Amino acid sequence: MSRDDGRANDVHRPVTIQRRFTRTAPGSVLIEMGGTRVLCTASVEQEVPAWLEGKGKGWLTAEYSMMPSSTRPRKRRDRGPKTDGRTVEIQRLIGRSLRSVVAMDQFADHTFWIDCDVLDADGGTRTASITGAYVALVDAIRESPLAGREQTILTGSVAAISVGIVGGTPVLDLDYSEDSTADVDMNLVMTGSGQFIEVQGTGEQQTFSWEQLQQLIELGRKGIASLTELQQVALSAE
Amino acid sequence: MSRDDGRANDVHRPVTIQRRFTRTAPGSVLIEMGGTRVLCTASVEQEVPAWLEGKGKGWLTAEYSMMPSSTRPRKRRDRGPKTDGRTVEIQRLIGRSLRSVVAMDQFADHTFWIDCDVLDADGGTRTASITGAYVALVDAIRESPLAGREQTILTGSVAAISVGIVGGTPVLDLDYSEDSTADVDMNLVMTGSGQFIEVQGTGEQQTFSWEQLQQLIELGRKGIASLTELQQVALSAE
Amino acid sequence: MSRDDGRANDVHRPVTIQRRFTRTAPGSVLIEMGGTRVLCTASVEQEVPAWLEGKGKGWLTAEYSMMPSSTRPRKRRDRGPKTDGRTVEIQRLIGRSLRSVVAMDQFADHTFWIDCDVLDADGGTRTASITGAYVALVDAIRESPLAGREQTILTGSVAAISVGIVGGTPVLDLDYSEDSTADVDMNLVMTGSGQFIEVQGTGEQQTFSWEQLQQLIELGRKGIASLTELQQVALSAE
Amino acid sequence: MSRDDGRANDVHRPVTIQRRFTRTAPGSVLIEMGGTRVLCTASVEQEVPAWLEGKGKGWLTAEYSMMPSSTRPRKRRDRGPKTDGRTVEIQRLIGRSLRSVVAMDQFADHTFWIDCDVLDADGGTRTASITGAYVALVDAIRESPLAGREQTILTGSVAAISVGIVGGTPVLDLDYSEDSTADVDMNLVMTGSGQFIEVQGTGEQQTFSWEQLQQLIELGRKGIASLTELQQVALSAE
Amino acid sequence: MSRDDGRANDVHRPVTIQRRFTRTAPGSVLIEMGGTRVLCTASVEQEVPAWLEGKGKGWLTAEYSMMPSSTRPRKRRDRGPKTDGRTVEIQRLIGRSLRSVVAMDQFADHTFWIDCDVLDADGGTRTASITGAYVALVDAIRESPLAGREQTILTGSVAAISVGIVGGTPVLDLDYSEDSTADVDMNLVMTGSGQFIEVQGTGEQQTFSWEQLQQLIELGRKGIASLTELQQVALSAE
């Protein structure tokens, strides 16, 4: 199979990670993976949800939204009484993923708010959100009253990528046109040290075998190793 | 590790599948897995969502709900403007899982409605819902104007089970007390012929290694083989 | 007039009252009246609505819902911003009826939650709910920290039944096909000692005379006497 | 028992019925019963609900609302996602009551909208709403393209009144202070010819006997006869 | 241009201001401007929004609603999850306008609630609301525990009027038929001493020049001077 943009099956799209993209939020990252662009911001507030009060713990929560102009045709704005099911799933995934690399007892009584807003959508928006949000989270710690406690608050780094079976072939980092024809679609979330945080594979068009599942995970592991490196490079810049 | 109910780590809880449990719905199954009991019903309507009209296809959709009395303390009734995120995720999973074993072009202009209502919740309600719903779906086909087309409508069977790492040990079919202390929680949905439909593993308490992931999947495959057999036994009865 | 199921006009459908139907709720009763089946559960929580705090009183509240599969065709699930008017009326009626046989000052700072969920709907679901909920309430008292105070908490028993004028003739306990063609429809809620709690008669198809009203009430009183006896039998079993 | 305002137990409060109170609606009636004042308007539209289209029938529907300033302290405005349960019950009652005196097949494809807005609330607002709305409905017919068909559209008149047991004594037409201390509260809706449309009696504070029920109905019948006369007088004026 | 009702371009419609229109609210004014009639009520409550607690200040808030029968055809009742945009704008304007003539630190811990409900709508309902609400507010102060502090609470009076360009000509106080064909529509809110509180001019059909803007404001100032006088006359009556 040859991919539209000529990529090899195990290569992800070009990635750029731009820190301090907006000015108000302490952490603000624009991540691009090919045609997908997501603004990931992180803020800290000195309060926790009611059920955590007085427990000596902090919290981290995430919201995800696609801007109306991020798709063609324009997508209806995410308002109204009912948040759409896909959005709910994605923001829960982002929250869980980031929570898995922070030590809640190291920032008692603080909440990190992660906001991932998709500016341009070309596949892989949820995984790009996680990869970008991690960088924004680090900046938010550095810019907040928690500055200096980065080493104890963070237990590792986190990145995510999609893999899938397209036209019978396992491929890394699907763009929108691949995603919409994929037989199997899988999202992997992993730490920088190669441990799994989340594995979500779905075969709505086709079921898949144990062997295919293993191939997909192998592809994803390589992709995440590359993204982890790009995160570290971005964060080591001034 | 010894489990509370003395089960071996690779053994699921006792399962009973009771067909024709309520009288109104064409398919109505009460599935019990240990202390968890779910009423799974299936109905057929001669209509499809607007976006499928005139396309020569059918549709299948699912709803999931926990009855207020299914937990202690009582759970707030699932009403109001905002369906809770967990509920949305689960009913989308049930829908996708069942859709993967039906041939949409074999029941043009019909919709199957799957309703999974949890009567008693003791862990594994989403996977029990899928396993029970498959049996209800078969009955609904048999009782409906589509009777006789069971072989062409269904492309296989589907069952689901949870696996997880509890106290460092991989175990099959977690009950509520195990689930609430699990380091890693995974749900597997597979066909009766051993293909994967959905793999969802989450390590919110702890991350997990590639080796652990493989062990968990192995456990789940055995469990699903056993559930598939129980489904067939139930369906072969009068 | 001869009734579809051959019943005499003053005879109610066969009733069964099955206690401990689900396992989680302290009180859980499946009541069947002919083809109608309702799961009535009762739970106790140690809290009261804000307006009762510190007043030395308890509270009792009820919710009612028809399961989607309880009707044919399937009924839309009772979700979304707006609870439907009929549901609101019915759950208010159930709450008032049960409250009329409990002494609020005998269970200060506790709330009883009554949940009535219709599994199969064949007429008379609201009255079956009340009759079943009373039995569930007794069990909830017995299973709760309030055990032993049953005599002081309860000031009597409560049961309910429908009566109506069908084809010009007053009849007891209408099934769905009778109910949908009735000229006059009335629900009676009474105590075990023959006092009235609620009388709701509606003549949307036809108005009715004072004489007919008296006949209907007479029929209902007999029906309730029979239901009261069945409640006592059920509750005296182990 | 002597009543606050010196009325005998079987006497209703002074009633005035003012037609053409506002100018825009074809029927617009201000009804006063003592301190209670309700603006009842009726409009006609040439359309019917979807389920009545092409059936050769018309429809009548009602809405009820208490203005925020109609109570002291001020009542929260009836907005937001959830119409309050009491409001839903009342507007359904008003709708059923008025529908029982119109012949739906005599105004095919038209809908009457009845709006009852309480300006001052001093007890009995729902029954005053029904009594006033009947007069507004007649005016709306007379002012609409249906003018001249009043005799065939209307099958009778309708009025309503409350009765109750206060301090052990049955009384007619309770004001707010009586209503809030009543043991038993009953609303009667009847035609001008003395037939019953709706009987709703509730004993939340106390249960009531068959004898008491008969006394209450007797009181109510007298009250409605008087209101019917006042409606006729109002309608016979220019 | 000659106006439908023969008015000169700089003359407002006949105004009547009727105090104590309903009985329950402390301030209750029916204001008529030609065919437009609005019931303006004012109530006082001893509480403030959370963000003002303990700050030694009071608050004033307003709600606006058009009764369903105030337009022909009938307007859908203002219920449901989403208050319509026009309503939100208007009630915010009424609130701001009234707040500009009260000294918040002179009625610490009290909130004035202003309710403006349109009975008949014939153009200019928002400006009539403001003019009437001022009179209701004065009465509410006089009738409340704040009586006697009218001089310190109120820093002035407020009235409002619409102006616009219709058929190329600037006119004062547009009725509905003028308003719906106006090129430019402007609302002025001013104090009794001739200071501006709010200027809102919109040219959706046509843009307007600096000269036209000056003419409109001149017309409005004259109108408001007249309304201020009518408010004073009304308030000086017993």
Added chain:
Amino acid sequence: MSRDDGRANDVHRPVTIQRRFTRTAPGSVLIEMGGTRVLCTASVEQEVPAWLEGKGKGWLTAEYSMMPSSTRPRKRRDRGPKTDGRTVEIQRLIGRSLRSVVAMDQFADHTFWIDCDVLDADGGTRTASITGAYVALVDAIRESPLAGREQTILTGSVAAISVGIVGGTPVLDLDYSEDSTADVDMNLVMTGSGQFIEVQGTGEQQTFSWEQLQQLIELGRKGIASLTELQQVALSAE
């Protein structure tokens, strides 16, 4: 008075207008005015609201939102049943303003969607939205099937700016710190040829005189002339 950033009272903040900022929407403009940054996008769809179908006209509508991270502390995301009143007002203003410079009969059966999402909020977000949205609208016409009809669709250009009285002095283009202490706040929307579209002045802290109103409008006219020039420069670039 000296302003925080040393600007003269009649000078607006530095403005940059960056076209083609995101890739998916046909028109996409990032406008910066000092610390305020708004992403303005414009899309075209071949459909109109139901009430315009078959009328030979097009439509233009706008939505406005502040991103949660655009303020410090973070602003709650604009979801849920109730769009906040300020948001509703602003997006109605943006829509009206843009509609005033398009000829609806020149793009029959098409709708322009304008989305203004605030990335960083430092005062003047609604006026920056209008100024930026005009540029995005032009690009959307050029990129759409309507390309080439720019001259007939657009009847002029539109820009907007805020003026106000701060510390007694009229100033142009208030930043957040000025805005939050302003006595009078006014927004002007004008065409490139100097005609008024909208004038909205509010004196919540203080009322204002006719002379002050004239001074404010004079300041605003100069500011808009400058913005109009910047729009033209941006649009004349490739």
